[in-house]
Amino acid sequence: MMRRLLSVWHARNLEFIRDRGTLVFTLLLPLSIIVGMGFIFGGPPRPLFKVGVVGSAAAARADAFFHTRYVQFLAVPSTAAGLHEVRRQRIDLLLAPGTPPRYWVNTDSPKGYITEKLLLAADPHAQRLPVSGKAVPYLDWLFPGILAMNVMFSCLFGVGYVVLRYRQSGFLKRLHATPLSAFEFLSAQVLSRLGIILIVTTGLYLVIATMIHFHSAGSIALLLLITVLGALSMIALGLTVAARFASEELVNGLLNLLTWPMMLLSGVWFSLAGSPKWVQWVADALPLTQFLHAAREVMLYGAGIGAIAPSLIYLALVTLVFLGFGAWSFKWRI
Amino acid sequence: MRAPILEVRDLLKQYPGVTAVNGISFSVPEGMCFGLLGPNGAGKTTTIEIMEGILTPTAGEVRYRGEPLGERFREEAGILFQATALQNFLTVRQSLAMFHGLYAHGRDIDELLKLCSLEALAERDNRKLSGGQLQRLLLAIALVNDPAVLFLDEPTTGLDPQARRNFWALIDSIKAQRKTIILTTHYMEEAELLCDEIAIVDRGRIIAQGAPRALLREHFAAVLLELPRADFPDGARKLPLQRIDADDRVEITTDDLDATLRTLIGAEVPLKNLRIRPANLEDLFLELTGRELRA
Numbered sequence: 001m002m003r004r005l006l007s008v009w010h011a012r013n014l015e016f017i018r019d020r021g022t023l024v025f026t027l028l029l030p031l032s033i034i035v036g037m038g039f040i041f042g043g044p045p046r047p048l049f050k051v052g053v054v055g056s057a058a059a060a061r062a063d064a065f066f067h068t069r070y071v072q073f074l075a076v077p078s079t080a081a082g083l084h085e086v087r088r089q090r091i092d093l094l095l096a097p098g099t100p101p102r103y104w105v106n107t108d109s110p111k112g113y114i115t116e117k118l119l120l121a122a123d124p125h126a127q128r129l130p131v132s133g134k135a136v137p138y139l140d141w142l143f144p145g146i147l148a149m150n151v152m153f154s155c156l157f158g159v160g161y162v163v164l165r166y167r168q169s170g171f172l173k174r175l176h177a178t179p180l181s182a183f184e185f186l187s188a189q190v191l192s193r194l195g196i197i198l199i200v201t202t203g204l205y206l207v208i209a210t211m212i213h214f215h216s217a218g219s220i221a222l223l224l225l226i227t228v229l230g231a232l233s234m235i236a237l238g239l240t241v242a243a244r245f246a247s248e249e250l251v252n253g254l255l256n257l258l259t260w261p262m263m264l265l266s267g268v269w270f271s272l273a274g275s276p277k278w279v280q281w282v283a284d285a286l287p288l289t290q291f292l293h294a295a296r297e298v299m300l301y302g303a304g305i306g307a308i309a310p311s312l313i314y315l316a317l318v319t320l321v322f323l324g325f326g327a328w329s330f331k332w333r334i
Numbered sequence: 335m336r337a338p339i340l341e342v343r344d345l346l347k348q349y350p351g352v353t354a355v356n357g358i359s360f361s362v363p364e365g366m367c368f369g370l371l372g373p374n375g376a377g378k379t380t381t382i383e384i385m386e387g388i389l390t391p392t393a394g395e396v397r398y399r400g401e402p403l404g405e406r407f408r409e410e411a412g413i414l415f416q417a418t419a420l421q422n423f424l425t426v427r428q429s430l431a432m433f434h435g436l437y438a439h440g441r442d443i444d445e446l447l448k449l450c451s452l453e454a455l456a457e458r459d460n461r462k463l464s465g466g467q468l469q470r471l472l473l474a475i476a477l478v479n480d481p482a483v484l485f486l487d488e489p490t491t492g493l494d495p496q497a498r499r500n501f502w503a504l505i506d507s508i509k510a511q512r513k514t515i516i517l518t519t520h521y522m523e524e525a526e527l528l529c530d531e532i533a534i535v536d537r538g539r540i541i542a543q544g545a546p547r548a549l550l551r552e553h554f555a556a557v558l559l560e561l562p563r564a565d566f567p568d569g570a571r572k573l574p575l576q577r578i579d580a581d582d583r584v585e586i587t588t589d590d591l592d593a594t595l596r597t598l599i600g601a602e603v604p605l606k607n608l609r610i611r612p613a614n615l616e617d618l619f620l621e622l623t624g625r626e627l628r629a
Contacts, residue, residue: 169419174475177386177413178436179405333388 036261047072049115052082052091063097065122071115079104086112086131088301090271093119100125107131136300139212144295145268147204148230151197152262152288155234156241156255159193163242164251167334176332183327190235190323197231198224217302226298226308229315230291236322237287243326246334262288290314339364339483339514340385345394347380347538354380355391356538362531364482367505367515369529371522371615377538378518379416382487385516386413398483409438412481414472416488420460426471427456430478437479450474450504466497473504483514490524502527522615534619541622546615553621554613559586559594562607570601578620585617 048070066073074091076082082094086106092115094104103119105112107130119126166172175185208214216223241254265272265279266288272280283289294311297303305312338361347355355377362368370378383389385396387403398407420429427443434440447453450470455463460471469489476484486505490498498521505528509515519525525532526546533543542549566584571577575594576587588594591610598605 166421170415170417171419171421173388174413174415174418175436177388177408177411177415178433178479179408179438180436 032257045070049093049111049118050074050091051115051119052076052085052094054079054082054094054096063101063123065095065119068118068122071118083131089136094131095119095126100127102127102129104129104131140214140300141296142269143208143212143214144299145266145292146208147201147227148266148288148292148295149263149268150204151201151227151231151291152234152259154197154200155193155231156238156259158196159189159235159238160242160251160255161248163189163239164245164248167242167246167331168248170333173333182330182332186239186323186327186330189239190232193235194228194231198227201227201231214299216299218298218304222298222305222308223295225305226291226294226312226315229312229319230287230295232319233287233291233315233322236319236326239326240322240329243330246331262286265289266292268292287315287318290318338362339399340516341397341400342381342385343395343397345381345384345396346392347377347384347389348392353538355384357394358533358535358538358540359394360533360540360543362514362516364514365512366530367509367517367528369525369532370516370518370535371520371525371529371532371619372518372535373520373619376535378520378535379487380538381535382485382516382518386411386485409479410482412476412479412484414469414476414484414486414489416491418472420471422461424460425457426452426460426463429460429471430474433475433478439480440478441480443478446474446477449477449507451500464497466493466500469493469497469501470504473501477508481513483516484508486515486517488518488520490519490521498524522619525615532615534615534622536619536623542618549618550613550615553618554587557588557591557610558613558617559588559591559598560584560609560611561586561603561605565604565607567601567603570598570603573597573601580620585620587613587617587621 050072051074053073053075065071076085076091076094079094079096082091083104085091086094086104086109089106089109089112092105092109092111096102101123103116103126105116105128116128163172166175172185209216237258238255241258242251245251245254261282263269265283266286267283268288272283275283290311294303294308294315297308340362342358342360345355345358346353358377358381360368370381372378380389384391387396387407396403398404398411401407421432424432427447430443430446434443444453447456450473452467452470452474455467455471460468463471473486473489476486489505490501493501502524505515505517509528515528517525517528529546531543531545532549533540534549535541542553544552561584563579563581563583575597578585578587586594595605598608
């Protein structure tokens with residue numbers, strides 16, 4: 001029995017070691033996650049509260065409140081912009097230095113409450129200006145993230161693995177012997193997956209929205225457009241990964257390498273406001289971030305198409321670039 | 335002489351350290367069944383895949399109706415690969431319909447089901463077909479566009495003898511429709527039965543080409559005597575006979591059977607297990623290369 005076991009063990013080890021792409025990704029993926037997370041979440045203890053400062057924040061640095069530990073002070077360009085952030089609980093308090101200083105706090109925000117206590121302890125004369133506006137419950141805030149994440153997984157793995165299986169089984173080779181072009185094949189995959197995604201996402205939206213009593217603040221038609229563009233960008237990304245490779249483990253590694261950063265950095269679970277600038281740049285470049293940003297703006301704050309146009313344009317561009325690259329690099333056979 | 339539907343000119347296909355096809359040229363007239371015969375690894379599949387437009391040659395070219403392979407060829411060619419998987423969860427009829435939709439013109443699906451004896455299996459999941467049934471479905475898919483030229487790459491490999499014979503009958507009926515067929519095989523019986531002309535391929539080159547019977551007539555004067563190697567004593571090796579030593583037997587070719595038998599009796603070679611038969615393509619391959627076809 002041992003001889004047979006060793007024989008199969010040895011052969012499987014050779015198979016794994018000689019599949020260099022897989023080997024590299026098996027080592028690279030956990031390493032890159034650890035290094036990336038270290039950069040993002042490592043270092044000194046992170047601030048617990050975020051305070052937006054209007055105007056010449058630097059001039060007010062001498063104030064006692066600005067020496068409070070674990071409070072991060074962020075310059076905001078105008079009161080209106082700061083209030084926008086307070087209403088959405090992206091910052092816990094907005095402060096306009098002066099004599100006396102004025103501050104705006106979201107009365108529905110628990111962290112706003114604590115930050116206000118800290119400010120008043122440092123400066124009891126600060127003038128309170130409560131912000132009206134409904135705070136977004138975490139479940140409502142999370143809802144678009146869950147939908148977008150589901151779209152991401154379904155598109156990347158659904159499309160990537162199907163194309164890979166077709167290639168491994170020789171089905172793609174058989175299709176290559178017909179008048180079907182790579183563009184036609186890829187387009188069929190895109191449209192098929194897009195249709196499935198729209199049906200599934202609509203169903204999920206209806207079920208979850210009913211469960212948590214959620215009502216979209218913005219247009220459902222616009223939300224549909226965002227979902228179409230978001231799904232297309234993810235499908236295009238999945239097709240690009242699966243365009244050439246024939247190793248299941250390598251494709252799995254590559255898909256994981258794409259999904260992990262998107263899952264962690266796109267703001268599905270928590271906001272990245274206050275994280276280092278370069279992290280926000282990386283996050284903004286991820287299609288899931290733009291997809292989610294547009295979806296949240298419409299679902300939670302009732303944004304119109306003009307407000308989310310940059311995200312929509314970005315998703316459309318990502319789709320075109322990756323589809324073009326996928327079609328160009330597409331291989332019919334192993 | 336019919337005009338060639340396919341012309342293969344100086345094909346060369348090289349992989350790192352290996353020349354799979356080494357200067358192969360031939361032409362196939364319309365309506366002919368042309369066979370590429372050779373052992374595994376001879377270069378048959380590489381040649382046929384270049385002809386199908388699936389592989390790009392290192393050098394040389396393939397012309398279809400006088401033109402390089404292109405759109406017209408893809409519309410008019412039907413292909414049966416050595417191994418093809420189909421989409422999961424599709425029935426036989428749905429698989430045919432999918433491929434039917436890829437061509438500008440095609441045959442009626444019910445007609446194809448009937449031609450390939452798949453009527454009773456039309457609604458069956460294609461994953462639940464036997465080897466012979468799946469091969470018939472793949473042949474039906476190859477015929478879905480009513481092709482002018484049909485490529486069959488080792489179509490009966492892996493089938494049991496009964497399924498193989500059924501498949502030959504099917505190909506014969508397609509031949510009767512004046513389709514051009516390009517067939518690769520390492521079964522000499524298949525080539526002899528189906529092909530009007532064959533090219534014997536070995537180590538990437540054509541070593542003989544012609545009609546099967548003409549080739550046999552050219553290389554074998556009359557009959558072939560076969561003896562187990564163990565029955566052929568060392569002393570008899572010096573006899574003036576046209577002899578080939580195969581793995582387990584000795585083959586003697588002769589156009590004077592009586593004289594050869596007298597020689598063998600004179601040398602006291604036991605004839606209890608002697609077999610006399612006409613030469614076939616396997617013998618021809620052995621004659622040309624000194625190796626057996628299925629080695």
